[in-house]
Amino acid sequence: MREHFHDQLDAVTDELVQMTRLVGSAINRATQALLDADLQLAESVIEGDEAVDLLAAEIDDQCFDIAARQAPVATDLRVIMSGIRISMSVERMGDLAKHVAKQTRLRYPKSSIPPELRGTFAQMGGLAEAICSKTGMVILTKDVSHVAAVESYDDQMDRLHRELFGIVMAPDWPHGVEEAIDVTLLSRYYERFADHAVTVTKRMVHIVTGKSYAEVSVDPLTAIMETGG
Amino acid sequence: MREHFHDQLDAVTDELVQMTRLVGSAINRATQALLDADLQLAESVIEGDEAVDLLAAEIDDQCFDIAARQAPVATDLRVIMSGIRISMSVERMGDLAKHVAKQTRLRYPKSSIPPELRGTFAQMGGLAEAICSKTGMVILTKDVSHVAAVESYDDQMDRLHRELFGIVMAPDWPHGVEEAIDVTLLSRYYERFADHAVTVTKRMVHIVTGKSYAEVSVDPLTAIMETGG
Incomplete structure (x- = not known):
């Protein structure tokens, strides 16, 4: 019984990691679609x-x-x-x-971003994929030493x-104005993504260390403009 | 034991309702601060x-x-x-x-919105408070007949x-451009709020009816521009 229970927990972990992979691929393809004004790629995202x-x-x-059929102990319940x-x-x-892809579709065949900002959005896309893959690694390995990297990506x-x-x-x-708003919203999507x-990684710290979410929740953001979602 | 358990569940419900009240008051005061460019009120939010x-x-x-100390049955666990x-x-x-209030603070003593759009933002603030109070009612009474009203507010x-x-x-x-971006972001905050x-009300439908979140999750939004968060 106990062993089966942990198998089920492992299955949940695997699926969470699988989610981060799907989402990492999605943001990567969405960025590519944005940079190339590629409608077909945007649709696939x-x-x-x-x-x-x-x-x-x-x-x-x-x-x-799992929670209904077992009576999980504290740590498992936390997971x-x-x-x-x-x-x-x-x-x-x-x-x-998906929002990045939809923005691409909305302006197609025009590009949603001016050529001189392509480099910045390419960087944001790269950071988004990197942060996503690191997050998957934290979920999979429960090694919270990766959390610093996630926060550094977020700062960038x-x-x-x-x-x-x-x-x-x-x-x-x-x-x-239209171009300015497009850039602002797109940029915000990447920022919120990170x-x-x-x-997610703070929640993993909670799982691993038992520290409450609030304790590990000091907001590193000192941005002039904070954006909600 | 059982009775104590349901007392605990009721306490959670009460606190969720209390949260909606705090948040309803916050969006109301944030809107007032926005309309009046009132820094002190913004700070209090x-x-x-x-x-x-x-x-x-x-x-x-x-x-x-509750989940750790009891072995809740299916319905209670769902709650x-x-x-x-x-x-x-x-x-x-x-x-x-809070984001609305921060935007007010950012532009103070200037107003974040042009005078001709005050009426629209006042309406959005009114809708936000109404949807919040209706949501609190759904949580408190578990009467899902209010869900239609919530969706109608959201459509508006x-x-x-x-x-x-x-x-x-x-x-x-x-x-x-600055004014256009301010209006777009503020408008987005209200839209995301709704x-x-x-x-939340869809989750309440899930609690009450047992229907999965996906089943009650048909997105009513057919907006040209969808915004993420």
Whole structure:
């Protein structure tokens, strides 16, 4: 019984890792679609998000099932309950990748971003994929020493986000309002994507160390403009 | 034992309702601060968000405690696990109210919104408070017949959000890029606020009817521009 129980927990962990892989691929392809104004690729990201949502629903059902059929001890229960919240966050990351793809589709065949900002968005996409893969590693290995890397990626993302914000707000912004808003929203999607990854890794710290979420929840963000979601 | 258990569940429900009240008051005051460019009121909203976060952490601990010390039956377990996700959503609503207040502080003593859009933001604030109070009622009474009202408020919010988006994107927008971005982000905060309320009421439907979240999760949004969080 006990062994079967831990098998079930391992299955949940595997599925959470699988979610981070799907979402990492999604943000990677969404970024590529954005940079190339590639409608077909954007569509594939939008359609692919359903698989992430289904996986999240499956994880929920499994967590529910485990908790209902077993009487888990404290640590295991913490894993189960955190599993629910982690899947919720990773699901949101998938939504954000989809939003990037939808923005690409909305402006197609035009590009959503001016050519001079391609480099910045390529960097943001790279950071988003890196943070996603690191997050998957934290979930899989429970090695919380990777958390510092996740936070460092997040800091870099925040820096790029602020940089873009400054560029579109500057008096010499050579494009229009529409372009400025597109850049702002896109940039925000990447920034929120990284934030959710930080939330997930903090929950993993909670699982591993037992420290409450609030204790590991000191917000590293000192951005001028904070953005909600 | 059993009775004590249900007392504990009731306490969680009461605290979730209390969270919606705090958040309803926060979005109401944040809107007032936005409309009046009232720095002091904005600061009080920003500081007050900590109480919401603390309440969310308390609810988490309690849910964990109940699940750990009892072996809840299926329905009760569903309430406990949904309680965690509901508190997460309401906490995000509090964050969004705080974002509105921070935007007010950022532009002070200037107003963040042009005078001709005050009416629209006043409406959005009113809708946000109404949807919050209705959501609290659904949590308290478990009467899912209120869910239609929540969705109708959300539809109205989406309409206003699209309307504002059209206004700032129009060729005759008389203000600058900064003003357009401020309006877009603020509008987005209200729109996301309403979305989270819809998510919460769907979870309540799940608790009451046992229908899976996915089954009640048909997205009513057909907005041109979807926004992520």
